[in-house]
Amino acid sequence: MNATIYHNPACGTSRNTLALIRAAGIQPTVIEYLRTPPSREQLSKIITDAGLTVRESIREKDTPYAVLCLDNPELTDDQLLDAMLATPSLINRPFVVTQLGTRLARPSEVVLDILPADAFKGPFAKEDGEQVLDREGKRLV
Numbered sequence: 001m002n003a004t005i006y007h008n009p010a011c012g013t014s015r016n017t018l019a020l021i022r023a024a025g026i027q028p029t030v031i032e033y034l035r036t037p038p039s040r041e042q043l044s045k046i047i048t049d050a051g052l053t054v055r056e057s058i059r060e061k062d063t064p065y066a067v068l069c070l071d072n073p074e075l076t077d078d079q080l081l082d083a084m085l086a087t088p089s090l091i092n093r094p095f096v097v098t099q100l101g102t103r104l105a106r107p108s109e110v111v112l113d114i115l116p117a118d119a120f121k122g123p124f125a126k127e128d129g130e131q132v133l134d135r136e137g138k139r140l141v
């Protein structure tokens with residue numbers, strides 16, 4: 001299976017998601033979107049394919065969201081996309097794309113929805129110790 005993760009290595013959720021993908025035996029394409037942002041078309045497609053609105057895809061925490069007044073309900077999707085592309089830290093993460101779908105993996109275990117269920121052969125715990133998969137590789141959360 002192919003997988004692409006729009007990844008921020010400084011983000012624990014992103015690191016946990018990447019580890020889950022790798023635990024499934026998949027070596028994903030890793031795009032560090034802060035260094036290599038997606039094109040407008042790619043970002044729009046990822047958001048749509050994930051079933052989200054542009055506004056739902058914006059990261060507020062630890063970004064210039066408030067300073068840029070992006071909470072203004074009069075802003076259009078195009079204006080919000082412009083802001084996300086100009087300041088990639090506003091793109092929420094991690095987005096993951098596989099043949100089974102696209103998800104914003106928040107929390108990280110959401111990625112399990114688009115990975116083969118039979119790929120996991122053992123337990124998995126997040127960095128903080130929270131168990132996600134049991135000894136048989138079955139989802140706990």
